[in-house]
Amino acid sequence: QSALTQPASVSGSPGQSITISCTGTSSDVGGYNYVSWYQQHPGKAPKLMIYDVSNRPSGVSNRFSGSKSGNTASLTISGLQAEDEADYYCSSYTSSSTLEVFGGGTKLTVL
Amino acid sequence: QITLKESGPTLVKPTQTLTLTCTFSGFSLSTSGVGVGWIRQPPGKALEWLALIYWNDDKRYSPSLKSRLTITKDTSKNQVVLTMTNMDPVDTATYYCAHRPLPEGACDYWGQGTLVTVSS
Numbered sequence: 181q182s183a184l185t186q187p188a189s190v191s192g193s194p195g196q197s198i199t200i201s202c203t204g205t206s207s208d209v210g211g212y213n214y215v216s217w218y219q220q221h222p223g224k225a226p227k228l229m230i231y232d233v234s235n236r237p238s239g240v241s242n243r244f245s246g247s248k249s250g251n252t253a254s255l256t257i258s259g260l261q262a263e264d265e266a267d268y269y270c271s272s273y274t275s276s277s278t279l280e281v282f283g284g285g286t287k288l289t290v291l
Numbered sequence: 292q293i294t295l296k297e298s299g300p301t302l303v304k305p306t307q308t309l310t311l312t313c314t315f316s317g318f319s320l321s322t323s324g325v326g327v328g329w330i331r332q333p334p335g336k337a338l339e340w341l342a343l344i345y346w347n348d349d350k351r352y353s354p355s356l357k358s359r360l361t362i363t364k365d366t367s368k369n370q371v372v373l374t375m376t377n378m379d380p381v382d383t384a385t386y387y388c389a390h391r392p393l394p395e396g397a398c399d400y401w402g403q404g405t406l407v408t409v410s411s
Contacts, residue, residue, distance in 0.1 A: 216397035218338075225387055225404050226338065231397035269338055273395045278351040279328075279340040280395075 183208065183281035184270055191289040197258040200286045202270030203251060208281060210251035214273035217246055217255045220285075221266045229268075230255060257288070265290040293317035295327075295388050295402035302408050303378050309407060313371040313388030317400075320346055320366050326391040327371040328398060329362065331384040341386075344371060345394065380409045 185203040192198040202209065202217075209215055215233045218226035228237050230246035233253065243258045253272070257264055270283040299311035313327060320327060328343035342362040343351040352360050361374045371388060385406045389398035 212395075214395050214397075225401040226398075227401070228397050228399050231399070237399060271338075271397070277354055279343060279353055282338045282340070285337045 183274065183276075184272060184283035186268075186270060186283040186286045188284070189287045189289065191291055192257075192260045193291045194260050194262065196260050197256060198260060198288065200255045200257075200268050200270075200288070202253040202255070202272075202283050204253075204272055204274075204281075205251055207276045208272040208274035209248065209253050211275065212273045213248070214280075215246065215248060215253040216271045216280075217244075217253075218269045218271065219264075219266045220269065226269065260290055262290050264288060293390055293400040295390060295400060297386060297388050297402045297405040299386075299405060299407065301406060302410065304411050305379055305409060307378050309373075309375045309378050309382070311373045311375075311386055311388075311405065311407075313373070313402060315369050315371070315388075315390065318390060320344075320364055320369070320371070322346055324393050326394065327364070328389050328391055329371075329373045329386060330389060330398075331382075331386045332404075333381075333384040336384075339384075341375075342373060343391065378409045383407065383409045 217230040220226045233248045234246040268286045295315040326345040329341040344362045359376045385404040387404045388402045390400040
């Protein structure tokens with residue numbers, strides 16, 4: 181059982197926007213601005229998409245955005261494209277452990 | 292350009308010790324703030340942190356696996372080594388190493404991963 185809770189799956193049509201939630205506690209998501217989001221295509225390594233809640237690394241499309249409210253962080257993808265179909269994982273610093281915690285992952289299907 | 296690559300056995304027997312090496316380039320593990328971590332992913336399952344070592348030799352371990360893990364670095368060789376003792380079939384997973392530019396930050400570069408199967 182992962183420390184952070186994500187929906188198992190979300191879906192959307194090309195051009196639409198979707199949001200993936202990541203729910204934790206005040207000891208992790210709610211207490212620190214160290215939430216990251218990773219995209220993982222089948223058979224590939226994770227790719228950093230968002231760090232420190234809402235920052236995009238260089239080269240990541242501005243269609244990807246992150247936010248946080250209370251104990252829940254969110255990843256929003258606007259203008260969905262077929263290439264966005266992948267698994268997405270959130271991660272957060274936590275005071276309950278010496279290492280970060282991951283969410284269980286969300287499979288995004290582009291219809 | 293930062294790159295990382297994992298190497299080690301693809302098959303280990305139960306009770307054996309696994310040794311994985313992460314060889315990296317494009318950064319130095321003697322630079323203040325920098326860390327290299329190991330994360331694994333069982334087939335079809337989520338990512339799981341294993342261990343992390345920082346530039347100052349500070350080491351962090353997964354609480355649930357701490358007794359079985361050892362992480363070390365060789366700055367001159369640009370390598371980080373992870374050992375995991377008493378391997379079990381449930382440890383079958385793809386093992387990744389990753390670069391962390393800042394403490395408590397994200398992992399911005401990942402290796403391609405190496406699949407380790409535990410079976411007799």
